[in-house]
Amino acid sequence: MADLKGINVVTTTLAVESDARRQSRREFIKRVIASGAVASSASFMGAGLAGCSPRRATAAGAVERLLSIDVNGQLRRVDVLPQETLATTLRYKLGLTGTKVACDRAECGACTVMINDVTHYGCSTLTHSVRGRKVVTIEGLRGPNGELHPVQQAFVEELSPQCGFCTPGQVVAAVALLKKNPKPSREEARHAMSGNLCRCAAYDNYLNGIMRACGNHDQISHQHVEMNHGV
């Protein structure tokens, strides 16, 4: 058990949390059983830093674990596992918890971030593949004095979010849309936002927010409210 505790300490220093710890412990136990030795634990988390393989200190040609990535205009130096997703790195290593992880299977859009001004699912992007590209998260959208981004302000004014969990992803997707198409029609916006689920089904509210942000005020629709009044 002492050895297992040792592993926990090492993984904690790498800021890897519960599930992965369980996973690495399971991997560790399997390896101990397979090899009959505990010595490999050292190279697993310690010396393994140099390379990217759990089995060898370095795999020839494989990526270096320490890398610098451009997040919200800052170059961040971070230790990244080869299989680590961008959402994990942002949330658990860089403290940027605005990016949400919900489905973790590219099926909901809560983890939407911009990479070189294009939307991507952070849960389905390897952090190692964003080297040399510009990552922008919801935290990177605020103004120099901390003021809301015009899209965020419009979302507030149009009461776009309901529970708010999907909102960071919706904001990032909307900002990326307006970068590409500064004055989208409601239908164009609906198409562009189709990769972001909202379980409160506040889609029309989000579209109203986008229409307000881009100045298409005539395409803001509050029909659903009137319908509710009619009931």
Add this chain to the structure above:
Amino acid sequence: MLKDMMPHFDLYQPNTLDAAVDLAGRLGTDGWLLGAGQDSYDWLKNRTKRTPAVIELAGIEALKGVREVDGGLEIGALTTLTEIEEHPVVRERFRVLSLAAGRVASPQIRNAGTLGGNLCQDARCWYYRYGVDCYRAGGNMCYADTPEGMNREHAILGASRCVAVSPSDTATAVVALEGVMVIRSTKGERLVPAADFFVQPAINIQRMTVLEPGEILVAVRIPAKWSGASYYFEKIADRAAWDFALVSIAAVFVFEGDLIKDASMVCGAVACVPWVLKGSQDELRGQPRTAETSDKAAWAAVVGAKPLHYNHFKLPLMENLVRRAIREA
């Protein structure tokens, strides 16, 4: 709550094709080729498949972009679906491919997802993806083709033990346009017609394409033949975003006055491979573009279909898509 941690793999990020080919040859079955990973990560996260090493191809600039070659196109396998959807030449001359690329999954997946990845994605069957020991996974049983199996999404044509369908939207368009796959390995380059690229379960139940371990799909060539042809693409799915097709159709036609001079029609999600409607094409050539002709073509499309318990609806759906393609192209 760090739940998306995939099991360890060595990550290789070659930035030249030669390096990638060399790596793929060296690693063989141990080297999982990764486009944007939009299908791969599910397998790895769910631990239904594992790999000791991943070769990420996204850093190879030579595999990206659309080039005009001899009146046709050569599209790098790592070109994103968004790029294909929005490319002016694809839009103007091979619009059926642009439409197909634009109907894949969601905007974020199209921004990342590549043509090569979309063509090479694995079969869609929840039993297979759940990790059961079905035929395709090397076992001795199909869980979908059973009296109580959930097989609404499964094949009606060309099944052999496995009844999973080809999920790719772009595959239908590439096959309809008679594309040619350019495949590289340490042994050199080989060209495979798109229609022969996909493997039926009767031939090899454990793979979707002819790609051998160590081989990389580097480009898709679209010949000039169907440039500027009349086109039709439609994908029927339960949801407008994300979802895979229940039945899709990609069709190109050459009309001469009221006559149909030539036609190439391919249905997706009805068989394990993009299903070329040979019978329908034969019914159409040289015939007037009328309701009678399209009826004949529609009936020819479903000849030999064997629906499963829950997917009879695919027959009339397929027939109607054929009629609609002929009418509205």
